[in-house]
Amino acid sequence: MKELFDFISRRIPLNDEIRDFTQSISKVKEIKKGDKLITEGQYVNKTYFVVDGCLRSYVYDIKGKEHTLQFALKDHWISDYMAIFSKQKSTLIVESISDSTVIEASITGGIDNICEKYPALEFLHRKSLEHYIVNLQKRILDQLQLPALERYKLLLKKYKHIEEFALNYHIASYLGITQQSLSRIRAETRSL
Amino acid sequence: MKELFDFISRRIPLNDEIRDFTQSISKVKEIKKGDKLITEGQYVNKTYFVVDGCLRSYVYDIKGKEHTLQFALKDHWISDYMAIFSKQKSTLIVESISDSTVIEASITGGIDNICEKYPALEFLHRKSLEHYIVNLQKRILDQLQLPALERYKLLLKKYKHIEEFALNYHIASYLGITQQSLSRIRAETRSL
Numbered sequence: 001m002k003e004l005f006d007f008i009s010r011r012i013p014l015n016d017e018i019r020d021f022t023q024s025i026s027k028v029k030e031i032k033k034g035d036k037l038i039t040e041g042q043y044v045n046k047t048y049f050v051v052d053g054c055l056r057s058y059v060y061d062i063k064g065k066e067h068t069l070q071f072a073l074k075d076h077w078i079s080d081y082m083a084i085f086s087k088q089k090s091t092l093i094v095e096s097i098s099d100s101t102v103i104e105a106s107i108t109g110g111i112d113n114i115c116e117k118y119p120a121l122e123f124l125h126r127k128s129l130e131h132y133i134v135n136l137q138k139r140i141l142d143q144l145q146l147p148a149l150e151r152y153k154l155l156l157k158k159y160k161h162i163e164e165f166a167l168n169y170h171i172a173s174y175l176g177i178t179q180q181s182l183s184r185i186r187a188e189t190r191s192l
Numbered sequence: 193m194k195e196l197f198d199f200i201s202r203r204i205p206l207n208d209e210i211r212d213f214t215q216s217i218s219k220v221k222e223i224k225k226g227d228k229l230i231t232e233g234q235y236v237n238k239t240y241f242v243v244d245g246c247l248r249s250y251v252y253d254i255k256g257k258e259h260t261l262q263f264a265l266k267d268h269w270i271s272d273y274m275a276i277f278s279k280q281k282s283t284l285i286v287e288s289i290s291d292s293t294v295i296e297a298s299i300t301g302g303i304d305n306i307c308e309k310y311p312a313l314e315f316l317h318r319k320s321l322e323h324y325i326v327n328l329q330k331r332i333l334d335q336l337q338l339p340a341l342e343r344y345k346l347l348l349k350k351y352k353h354i355e356e357f358a359l360n361y362h363i364a365s366y367l368g369i370t371q372q373s374l375s376r377i378r379a380e381t382r383s384l
Contacts, residue, residue, distance in 0.1 A: 067333060133325060134274045136325065140261060143368065145253040
């Protein structure tokens, strides 16, 4: 649990009240490569903090092809936030792509209740949302304006060590390119 | 100012304190088609609520080509949120693409100060952020998995009346397609 407390205390003062509450809704889970923490069509009331390893969230399109929305490495959070924030059933799958250790935080009472009761956690949550919006807007603009090679380089910068965990098709399906294009790009990068 | 008060009161109780504060930081502006409210390289401490008309935010890539991040019609907010949230200089241009009426809200003291002083506004802001993340994640997934025709239909659903305001290249540069592709898609849509 130390990793999660460290994460929090870098952002807000971690007093006993916050520590006790966080502890009460959290539990450490060891998961195996291939384990799915969220699948489609369920109500989601858990969010996962990665202590070690790598997870990803993705969807299947109507042809059965996978598209990766997000990777989560050490110190990242992952869940189906579309489902949580819009109180709809999940459309994402959250899967561990390595043996991983995560801290599962249960938000069963709802984020609004937690935020009302613990203003410091509302601040932490709000700052994370703001930060995440910056990331998502940048990704949309990158997708619109940059060639795949540049987007691949940005991915490596954003998710350090991702190549130790992710398969070719994970990365290709995040960048929106074919595996063949990714191989070509990797060859180009190596020859630079 | 009534439109902004209506927007707020549909989401939180609009008491005198919130009303007076909102009034104190807001002013109505009539702007002309082509007017730019934000340009690149400036610190941004204003956000705009659209009463009437249409605005868009966009970037230029290194070849001088435009890419549209967002449209804002009646009751939408627009600014360079990447700049505001990361306290960096703006990279976006916010431009009115019709004669428009907006309410300019000055957040000179910083969002954190406003949120600390007015918990109800922090709640409103946080819910808007959550809602916006749902939208951005959906857009990324749509961009990855849907053909341009489907994304065009979703655009028309999301931004009703957008075609009364936006030029071909505005819409094409939002969808990440050429104007020729957009013309073809429009012809297909009309023949359905």
